[in-house]
Amino acid sequence: MTLRDVFEALSGQPLLLFLLLSAIPTGAFLINLWSGETAEDIWKWRYVYAVLVYLACIPGIFAFTLNIYLFLFERQSIWDMNLALQVLPILTMIATLMLIRRKLPFNYIPGFGKLSSFLTLIAAIMGIMWFIDRTRIYAITYVPFTYIVVGFVALLLVIRFAWNRIF
Known part of the structure; x- marks a missing residue:
């Protein structure tokens, strides 16, 4: 079973996915109602x-990463978007985060910092891959592959360090 098969199976049942x-x-809305108003209850x-x-x-x-991949690398048209698989999870994420943010700051949620670091890492990897794809650096090289991998990891560490210093 491929990822395409999974997406086709999910697309066949949009009501269940919705x-x-x-x-x-x-x-999140119900938990906001039940959690109370005092800081101890929340x-x-x-x-x-x-x-x-x-x-x-x-x-x-x-879904966000998939959209970036499909639009930047696969050159998918926006008219061919699958709304249930490519837009609905992003809208769900935004709505849930907005509802939770009303009740509790994100720095009090366990593990939220790891999630934002993961998103930063994904964005950095996608940016580096897009840059390499556009410049065609990988076409001809005499550098051993291990040096390229070490350089890639070092570049990711520099990006993460810079991101932490900025924010």
Whole structure:
């Protein structure tokens, strides 16, 4: 089974996909109602909020990365977008994060910093890959592959260090 087969199976059942993805912001809304108003009550629910954030962000980040890949590398037309698979997870992620942000700052959610670091790393990798694809550096080279991998990892570490210093 390929990734294309999975996407075709999910596209065949858009109502089920919509129900699964809409359950996450609905859960965030309900938790906001049940968690109370005092800081102690909200603090008890922080792990539930963390689960909701990960449930929303993993498909959202995947869909966002997939969109970037399809538009930059595969040259997919925007008219050929699958709304259920390419847009709905991103909208779910945005809605869930906005609902949670109303109740609890993100720095109190366990593991949220790791998620933003992961997103930064994905963005850096996609940027480097796009740059290499556009300049065609990989066409002819006499440098051993291990040096290229070490340079790539070093470049990622520099980007991550710079990102942490900026923000």
